[in-house]
Amino acid sequence: MERVKFRSDNKTEKEFSREVRKRVRVYFKDNNISIHGNYNMYLKTFVMLGLYLAPFILLLTIPITPWAALAMVVLMGIGEAGIGMSIMHDGAHGAYSSKPWVNKMAASTMFLLGSNTFNWKIQHNIQHHTFTNMFDFDPDISTKAVVRLSDHSTLKKYHRFQHLYSFFLYGFATLMRLFGDIGVLLKHNRKGITKDQKSSPVLEFVKLAATKLIYLGVIFGLPMWLTEFSFWQIFLGFAIMQMTAGIIMTTVFQMAHVVEGTYQPLPDENNIFHTEWLVHQLRATSDFGRKNGLLSWYIGGLDYQVEHHMFTNICHIHYSAIAPIIEGTAKEFGFTYNLKPNVFSALASHYRRLRELGREKNNTNFERLSIQQK
Template identity: 45%
Template sequence: MQYQKIKFSNREKSTFFPVLRQRVDQYFSANDICKSGGSGILYKAIFMLSLYLIPYSLIMSGAFSNLAMFALTVVMGLGVAGVGMSVMHDAIHGSLATSKILNKILGGSIYLLGGNAYNWEVQHNRLHHTYTNIHEVDEDITGKFLLRLSYQEKQKYIHRFQHIYAFFLYSLMTISFLWKDFKEISLFNKMSESGMTKPFPRKELIRLVISKLAYVVFICVIPLYFLPITFGQWFSGFLAMHCTAGIILSTVFQMAHVVEGVEQPEPDTSGNIENAWAVHQLQTTSNFAGKNRILSWYIGGLDYQIEHHLFPSISHVHYHALSPIVKATAAEFGYDYNAKKDFINALGSHVRMLRSMGTEVRINKPELQPA
């Protein structure tokens, strides 16, 4: 398909973000704190990386039974998800630390998960964060295998059952990194014709191939060579790790944009979105922050997705404090602040959206339901 440059063109709504940004800057100035994560997030990064690498080391010691090693792969999955949400995510956004070098190093933790830093930066930082919930451009809701996550996606008969099987497919998210990153080469090249991305650099292609080979050696070749296990035993552990990570990561990300009350705007024939970028983020994103601060800590503050989408260069450790400022400013300008009461309510809302998209043929804006 031919991609079209998309522009946000409603200047009347553009006054919201300057006011909000000024208030957020004032918060940091008044409290004399830095917008990065500070030393606390570095300890958190060490913990999350340890949650992934220590079980790997214990498995490689060969001192445990097969059942214990399988359990350790599940713990590794928790570590994969923790690194993805709390370390890699902030680092590639440049918000984990004030040091660009440290952000680059910790952003490289995505290679330990089987992903690729350049692809994530383009697909997530540039496309998803700019063109949130816009069909064909935001890959998070477009072209998913057996899933209809956009009302503009063609409906198929099997979609009416997607609320039943979706979470199984979600569990395959991090496994899909192994081939999806290669598919995105042609996607980015096509998008570059409209100026939305740059052509895929040759040096990044080399890095992509080398990093994938290194991951296969780390996660497959070394265990099979040094441990007295069969391929079937290794594969069951590999699936346990990735499926644990995949279902956590996918569910958390989907509950930000595929829930009741969010919009899926369509550009006009000229590629215009009749909205300001910041207001677009408000209307296409939802929070599910509740009182569970442990959950919020583990998932890298992604229960505050509205704050993250408005201020991706600010570390997630500050989103809880920024939330009242964003909510009050949105209300002042007459905009909804879509926040589900907690994780369970958001999960229920997502399941209802999956069911609605599976049965609704018409292009339809979902109505906001009580949390």
């Protein structure tokens, strides 16, 4: 796998990285708190799984009208997104628990969504989190069909209208992952990435195919067997569920990376990026709001994206506590801490960024960063 090396001779960046790690570590030590989850995570797991599974069970076991069924599949979509953001995400990062097997179980909830944990860990944990907002290295902002998310990708005429159609297309994200996982895994196998992760290409393919078949068999087979709904009604319900989950999850992720004030730099010709890794994460991510309450609980603390990217091994239930530490340290060392006041301002910022990216090539973020590095 092609990699970027982070190297910096900037003393301020090095000192900041050491100090912010130290202060966060001291917070947990002084308060005798584990960096992992606690009973709150187990309660959330129960609620999110219930939000996803309970409506499905009701659909299968009691007579229900089409309108009531519509409400059930929307709830399932909300639950699906909640599982992905609040349970699977922490488990895949090893932050859910101090016990590896518990993290594996939490990460495996992705199978309930028809997706593949192996692909996720490569694309998200390794590629996105290491090379955040770097075009051609971070798959989350690299070429995305008709949506342009990077200053460095090719500008097409239709991108001029992407701020109008992108949010609808976000709804297809989970469907694309569901049916695109096989192609992604084959690509990893072909490039030798699967072997680099010390896994068997054949075994991973068999696991992926088996879980897809089981998921589709359950999500389509049980309703066809146990209910009076026709296939087209079941398919429509499935599509609505996936669209609901896709719009929620993709919009949340975009509000943390593709907004005003987040950088999209490139490494030099030798794939060397002359910035400390923690400083890069600080510049490439953005928080939105500090008092989101129930929303923050539901989205797994992803409104604290700076904290998540700088300390991926810390469970999201601690983000609100360490955010002031990170923000204060950043300002002390003269670095900008990206924070949108609330969800609506972050959503508006993403909308404006989409419009900007769709109208002209804009390398301002890279140019500003290059000037700072000099």
